[in-house]
Amino acid sequence: MNSVRIIGGQWRRRVLKFPDSEGLRPTPDRVRETLFNWLGQDLDGWHCLDLFAGSGALGFEAASRGAAKVVMIEQAPRVLAALHANAEMIGAASAVEIRRGDAIQYLSSTKVKFDLIFLDPPYNKGWIPRLEPLLPGVLNEGAVLYVEAEHELEALGEWRTVRHGKAGEVHFHLMRRADV
Numbered sequence: 332m333n334s335v336r337i338i339g340g341q342w343r344r345r346v347l348k349f350p351d352s353e354g355l356r357p358t359p360d361r362v363r364e365t366l367f368n369w370l371g372q373d374l375d376g377w378h379c380l381d382l383f384a385g386s387g388a389l390g391f392e393a394a395s396r397g398a399a400k401v402v403m404i405e406q407a408p409r410v411l412a413a414l415h416a417n418a419e420m421i422g423a424a425s426a427v428e429i430r431r432g433d434a435i436q437y438l439s440s441t442k443v444k445f446d447l448i449f450l451d452p453p454y455n456k457g458w459i460p461r462l463e464p465l466l467p468g469v470l471n472e473g474a475v476l477y478v479e480a481e482h483e484l485e486a487l488g489e490w491r492t493v494r495h496g497k498a499g500e501v502h503f504h505l506m507r508r509a510d511v
Contacts, residue, residue: 332413335388338363339372340395342421349386349413357386358451358479362498366477367396369494369505370447374398377446380469382434382462387414389449389477394426402445403429404437434458438465446471451479463488476506 332348335357349355358366366389375397381390384403394401405411414429430437434452448470452458459480466476466488476490483502485492490506497503 335386337395342395345421347417350409352407352410355385357388362503379447380445381449383452394423401427404432444471447475449477454481478504
């Protein structure tokens with residue numbers, strides 16, 4: 332099993348364990364620290380979506396920092412089982428909802444609106460262009476996107492990159508709607 336630690340909030344220093352899985356790249360500590368410095372440390376009351384949950388590092392980090400609800404979507408059965416085990420281990424059941432599913436199907440069918448979406452899909456599979464038209468339907472006014480990609484992104488639909496960083500081969504972006 333691989334592991335990653337939660338770096339802030341009520342579950343700080345707790346270790347999440349997860350299996351190997353194709354395309355699973357947990358967001359490194361340094362990148363998560365930068366992201367939550369950009370967002371602010373307190374996500375009290377936010378509704379978040381971790382669309383390609385993987386290790387759950389981003390979603391559990393948001394819940395640890397006060398998010399009211401974090402929905403995690405994951406398809407791989409072994410990874411999904413690890414997410415459930417980690418949620419139980421840290422006592423996150425009330426704040427975290429874990430679902431097995433496909434990102435496009437979830438975005439197409441949910442009526443829930445989110446304040447923050449973590450979008451870290453497998454690279455070189457064309458996920459971002461396929462998801463882009465579905466995002467406005469699930470985002471609240473003033474919502475924020477966090478996107479990890481294999482290349483730098485200036486925009487994603489109505490959302491423009493307001494902060495950008497690079498760690499190794501990963502480009503990470505904080506995006507806000509242009510008119511907000």
